[in-house]
Structures are given as structure tokens and as C-alpha cells.
Amino acid sequence: MVDVPSCFVGLVLEDCQLPYANHGHVILADPSPILFYPISSTEVRCLVDVPGQKVPTISNGEMAKYLKTTVAPQVPPELFDAFISSIERGNIRTMPNRSMPAAPHPTPGALLMGDAFNMRHPLTGGGMTVAFSDIVVLRNLLKPLPDLNDAHTLCKYLESFYTLRKPVASTINTLAGALYKVFSASPDRARNEMRRACFDYLSLGVAIFGVGRLLLPFPSPKRMWIGARLISSASEIIFPIIKAEGVRQMFFPATVPAYYRAPPAK
Numbered sequence: 231m232v233d234v235p236s237c238f239v240g241l242v243l244e245d246c247q248l249p250y251a252n253h254g255h256v257i258l259a260d261p262s263p264i265l266f267y268p269i270s271s272t273e274v275r276c277l278v279d280v281p282g283q284k285v286p287t288i289s290n291g292e293m294a295k296y297l298k299t300t301v302a303p304q305v306p307p308e309l310f311d312a313f314i315s316s317i318e319r320g321n322i323r324t325m326p327n328r329s330m331p332a333a334p335h336p337t338p339g340a341l342l343m344g345d346a347f348n349m350r351h352p353l354t355g356g357g358m359t360v361a362f363s364d365i366v367v368l369r370n371l372l373k374p375l376p377d378l379n380d381a382h383t384l385c386k387y388l389e390s391f392y393t394l395r396k397p398v399a400s401t402i403n404t405l406a407g408a409l410y411k412v413f414s415a416s417p418d419r420a421r422n423e424m425r426r427a428c429f430d431y432l433s434l435g436v437a438i439f440g441v442g443r444l445l446l447p448f449p450s451p452k453r454m455w456i457g458a459r460l461i462s463s464a465s466e467i468i469f470p471i472i473k474a475e476g477v478r479q480m481f482f483p484a485t486v487p488a489y490y491r492a493p494p495a496k
């Protein structure tokens with residue numbers, strides 16, 4: 231099932247300096263993140279996330295108005311002038327952000343890879359990494375085979391591909407889906423606490439870090455309640471993603487029979 235949680239509005243900013251040169255920037259804006267990253271020595275790509283499947287119309291000026299009134303005030307000051315100039319130049323592109331769990335369809339003679347097979351929100355820029363990782367998994371599976379002509383036997387053997395790809399693919403997919411939700415603004419105080427905790431400490435379990443931070447130095451009943459809501463919000467975000475990826479394939483790949491598929495006999 232293809233989901234479209236949001237769209238990206240793309241602009242190119244010219245002759246400006248990013249706050250941190252040669253780094254990608256994620257602005258935790260309201261209602262959802264804005265990305266900036268360099269694409270040449272003089273140009274910066276800006277991607278404004280707009281939640282939902284519809285974006286303001288470009289042709290009647292609604293988009294320019296939205297970018298100037300809602301988005302521009304949240305843009306770092308260093309980039310503000312270049313952002314406004316880019317809107318005025320009018321080269322604005324939009325695209326839907328698709329998310330699609332991998333649904334294996336073993337078909338003799340064909341193997342789907344790349345975005346046609348599996349997509350995640352592009353916030354973390356993980357799509358090409360998953361595609362390349364899948365190529366390596368497939369290369370390793372095909373390497374010992376002297377003959378690729380028997381499409382039916384090969385198809386059966388390649389069922390292990392769908393399990394062997396999971397450690398990398400699921401990690402990147404889960405991170406993309408969860409971070410997009412965590413980084414989007416929410417009226418829920420627990421979600422906002424998670425967003426702040428995420429900002430403060432990305433590399434540790436964000437929910438756990440957030441709860442720890444709430445409980446220190448003194449765990450008041452109110453703080454404990456927000457902590458419980460935080461864990462519950464984190465579960466609401468993460469569990470559907472894990473379910474779509476496949477609990478068994480993600481956490482217990484060695485229990486999937488296809489994992490042990492032996493190469494076809496010569």
C-alpha cells in the first residue's frame with residue numbers, strides 16, 4: 231500500500247551560506263521539517279515539507295504566499311534573503327513523498343528493486359542507500375551460481391533476498407518514518423517533549439532519553455504522566471512501522487525458512 235504522508239516543495243537558493251558549511255540542515259519547523267543542503271559551491275537545495283497530499287497552487291500565487299508568510303519566518307536568518315529571492319524567481323517544484331513497505335512478489339525472471347519495490351519518507355535521504363544495499367545482498371546471493379537460466383529455481387532461491395535485506399532496509403525505513411513523525415509539530419505535549427528530546431540527543435533511544443529527562447531531578451506526578459504519554463506516543467509511531475516491515479523478518483530473521491535457502495544444485 232502506498233501512503234503519501236506529505237509533499238515536498240523544492241527550491242534552489244543561490245549565493246548564500248549555510249549556518250554550518252557543507253552540512254545538511256533539518257529545521258524543526260511548524261507544521262513539519264524544512265531541509266537545506268548544498269548541491270554545488272554556490273547553490274543550496276531547500277525542501278519544504280507540507281503535510282497531506284495537497285499543496286498550495288503555484289499558478290495562482292498561493293504557494294508563494296504560503297512560503298513567504300508561513301515558512302520564511304522559520305528559515306534561519308542567514309538563508310532568509312536567498313529564500314525570498316528564490317520564491318520570487320518562481321522556480322518552485324512540488325512532489326509527493328511516498329512511503330511503501332516492501333511486499334515481496336516472487337516472479338520467475340524478474341526482481342523488483344529500488345523505489346518501485348520499497349519507499350520511505352525522503353527526510354533522511356535513505357532511498358538510494360537501501361537500493362545499493364539491496365544490490366549488494368543480491369550480488370552476494372547470485373555470486374556462487376554458475377547458471378541463471380532456470381528462472382523458477384532461481385526465483386525460489388531468491389526468496390531469501392527478502393529476509394536478508396531486512397536488517398539494513400528496515401532500519402533505514404523505520405528511522406525515516408519515525409523521525410518524520412517525531413520531527414513534525416504536534417499539539418500533543420508528549421509529542422513535543424519527544425521532539426525536544428530527539429533534538430537534544432539523537433543517538434540514544436529518544437523516548438527513553440525523553441522520559442529520563444522528565445523524571446530528573448524530581449519526578450512529579452505531572453511529569454510522570456507526560457513520561458507515560460511520551461512512551462505511548464512513541465509506541466503509536468513505531469509499532470505500525472515495525473508491523474509494516476514484518477516483526478519476524480526484522481527481529482528474528484533466522485526463524486524465516488527462506489533465510490537458509492541453499493543455492494540451486496548445479
Ligand SMILES: Cc1cc2nc3c(=O)[nH]c(=O)nc-3n(C[C@H](O)[C@H](O)[C@H](O)COP(=O)(O)OP(=O)(O)OC[C@H]3O[C@@H](n4cnc5c(N)ncnc54)[C@H](O)[C@@H]3O)c2cc1C
Pocket residue numbers: 238277343344345346352354355356357358359360361
Ligand atoms: C527529494 C528527495 C531527496 C532524496 N534524497 C536522497 C538522499 O539524499 N540519499 C538517498 O540515498 N536517497 C535519497 N532519495 C531517495 C532516492 O532518490 C531514491 O530512493 C532513488 O532515486 C530510487 O532509485 P530508483 O532507480 O529505484 O528510482 P528513480 O530514481 O525514481 O528512477 C526511476 C526512473 O524510471 C523512469 N521511469 C518511470 N516510469 C518509466 C516508464 N514507464 N518507462 C521508462 N522509464 C520510466 C523515471 O523517469 C526515473 O528516471 C531522495 C528522494 C527524494 C524524493
